[in-house]
Amino acid sequence: MNDATQLRPKLRWTGTVSTGVSAALRFVTRYPATSIGAVLCLIVVAAALLAPWISPFDPNDQHIIDRLQSPNTTYLLGTDSFGRDVLSRILWGARISLLVAVTSIAAAIAVGGTIGMISGYIGGRVDLFVMQTMDVLLSFPSLILGLIVVALLGPELINLVFAIALTAIAPFARIARAPVLSLKERAFIEAGRALGFSHTRILFVHLLPNILSEVLVMGSLWMATAVRTEASLSFIGLGVKPPTATWGGMMREGFENILDAPWLSVWPGIAILLLVLGLNMIGDGLRDATDPRLRGEA
Amino acid sequence: MSHPTLEVVGLKKHFVVGKGFPRPVTTTVRAVDGIDFHVDQGEAFGLVGESGCGKSTAARAVLRLIEPDAGAIRFADTDVRAAKGSALNALRRHMQMVFQDPYSSLNPRRSIGRTLAEPLAVHGIARGKAGRAMAASLLAEVGLPDTALDRYPHEFSGGQRQRIGIARALALQPELLVADEPVSALDVSVQAQVLLLLKELQTRRGLAFVFVSHDLGVIRWFCSRVAVMYLGRIVEQGPVARVFARPRHPYTQMLRDASPIPDPAQRGVLPRVVGEIPSAAAPPPGCHFHPRCPRASDICRVSYPEWNDPDGQGFACHHPLDPG
Numbered sequence: 001m002n003d004a005t006q007l008r009p010k011l012r013w014t015g016t017v018s019t020g021v022s023a024a025l026r027f028v029t030r031y032p033a034t035s036i037g038a039v040l041c042l043i044v045v046a047a048a049l050l051a052p053w054i055s056p057f058d059p060n061d062q063h064i065i066d067r068l069q070s071p072n073t074t075y076l077l078g079t080d081s082f083g084r085d086v087l088s089r090i091l092w093g094a095r096i097s098l099l100v101a102v103t104s105i106a107a108a109i110a111v112g113g114t115i116g117m118i119s120g121y122i123g124g125r126v127d128l129f130v131m132q133t134m135d136v137l138l139s140f141p142s143l144i145l146g147l148i149v150v151a152l153l154g155p156e157l158i159n160l161v162f163a164i165a166l167t168a169i170a171p172f173a174r175i176a177r178a179p180v181l182s183l184k185e186r187a188f189i190e191a192g193r194a195l196g197f198s199h200t201r202i203l204f205v206h207l208l209p210n211i212l213s214e215v216l217v218m219g220s221l222w223m224a225t226a227v228r229t230e231a232s233l234s235f236i237g238l239g240v241k242p243p244t245a246t247w248g249g250m251m252r253e254g255f256e257n258i259l260d261a262p263w264l265s266v267w268p269g270i271a272i273l274l275l276v277l278g279l280n281m282i283g284d285g286l287r288d289a290t291d292p293r294l295r296g297e298a
Numbered sequence: 299m300s301h302p303t304l305e306v307v308g309l310k311k312h313f314v315v316g317k318g319f320p321r322p323v324t325t326t327v328r329a330v331d332g333i334d335f336h337v338d339q340g341e342a343f344g345l346v347g348e349s350g351c352g353k354s355t356a357a358r359a360v361l362r363l364i365e366p367d368a369g370a371i372r373f374a375d376t377d378v379r380a381a382k383g384s385a386l387n388a389l390r391r392h393m394q395m396v397f398q399d400p401y402s403s404l405n406p407r408r409s410i411g412r413t414l415a416e417p418l419a420v421h422g423i424a425r426g427k428a429g430r431a432m433a434a435s436l437l438a439e440v441g442l443p444d445t446a447l448d449r450y451p452h453e454f455s456g457g458q459r460q461r462i463g464i465a466r467a468l469a470l471q472p473e474l475l476v477a478d479e480p481v482s483a484l485d486v487s488v489q490a491q492v493l494l495l496l497k498e499l500q501t502r503r504g505l506a507f508v509f510v511s512h513d514l515g516v517i518r519w520f521c522s523r524v525a526v527m528y529l530g531r532i533v534e535q536g537p538v539a540r541v542f543a544r545p546r547h548p549y550t551q552m553l554r555d556a557s558p559i560p561d562p563a564q565r566g567v568l569p570r571v572v573g574e575i576p577s578a579a580a581p582p583p584g585c586h587f588h589p590r591c592p593r594a595s596d597i598c599r600v601s602y603p604e605w606n607d608p609d610g611q612g613f614a615c616h617h618p619l620d621p622g
Contacts, residue, residue, distance in 0.1 A: 007446060007453070187403035191466065194361055195417040196390040205416075209407040 037281025048094040055088035089245035101226040104164035112172030120180035142167035221283035302336040309369035331530035342507040344521035394467035398479040400459035404451040411447035457488035536611030
């Protein structure tokens, strides 16, 4: 009878003490795809952070005599038509890709997530109006929307971030709204109202922590999209202005000599591929980890 | 008899539902359709009825968790319906709610200590260490050790969570607890423990209760007065022992006879329960109960019976059962 007030004992790890290495190994064998994704992303992050120290040359130094060299021991990935070192430019280009992806998605999560949460919490006509506005935004293909914005505002880094964030606001509003719709009917929200909590407190102290994991998982998947959009815009000349090294921009510049020096477009293409792949693998892994219903599905 | 703590007069809550496109057909669901009751200081008042009769809606309307459409609610000497902003917040300190489902009534991402200390901080009663100490004493009051403070809801059983929910409701030192089926989600053995805890709190703190339940046994044990609800209206109201021993309304009799008695010697033929509770969107004309009532006559199909209260046991019926 008195077990009503007896707490369950706290679970304690009683196995052998696992070292960091064996824990890492266990993770790799259990989640091979996620591990590969993590490694790919770590490589790109390391390249971006360490670019000033590990690039063999300045990314904008023109070695005119050595222009259009195929990969060799001096220029590991070759040189472009201005004689710039492709490897150095790819390392520096990682910075732009990551910077744009991280800041634009963070902005989209902050703005879109807040819109979705509040809209779902208020409900009724406000919700209907807000979400239909989001649907309109969603009906533009993200590349087209980004193109319009950058074309209007000019090819600056900040405009690029703004354009990509704008395309991602609607999806994040939806992602944040859906769980709020069901959570707000739960008794703990009603209890909060009975206790006299403000709507702001209920929204940001009680609802937000409960939807954060879903939003962040979606964030990692959308980072991959942001990388692709940035590369696409740079490819059509609406990205960061030359001579700044960007992967999309390098692919376009390489196009002029695609027959003589195909590697100029291939290397940045591979870089984009690996980063997008890595982000998607991490995102899928996180999604499966947080949503058991999707476990084992594609 | 002491001054009533809570007085409810003519409380109504209608939900309007629009369905269909392009010309929606609106139906009005009369969840609560004009009910009167009062709760005295330190008294346990029961609201009983089948599911869908509006008892939970009535309980929530009293706390303004659902905005009532009409009627008057007075707590102590304050008009609950007119209260706004800080006046409403002040009222919330006096009236709190205990919920049915102990699994959804606690925020899964907040430790018990933070859940209990939060209302104290919001109402400026205690913060930081003082708040934590008060949270610990609240836990002690519901019979849980203070080691529970740093744990999360998933680490507790249903009964323990319900105790935590009760502790949270007590945090603001209310005088009235509205309990919406507080034990119906729990195992029977745990039900008894939680009921004992509530009874103990009632005596120790002098708490008044609005106790919503569909379980006559629980109501009979816990409450001193009871109102029987049918389709949004109170059909009979009075002292628990009298209402269930000598019901005047045929519906009360039906409810009583349908609830099991834990004594095989008294096992008899189960009375015929006719039909189900009709939809509150389309209540039958006249007395709402007439399609199921064995005593129904022509007048029952036409007019809703007046409220009759000859001796402290009120009822609304054209053909009441004999008081003897």
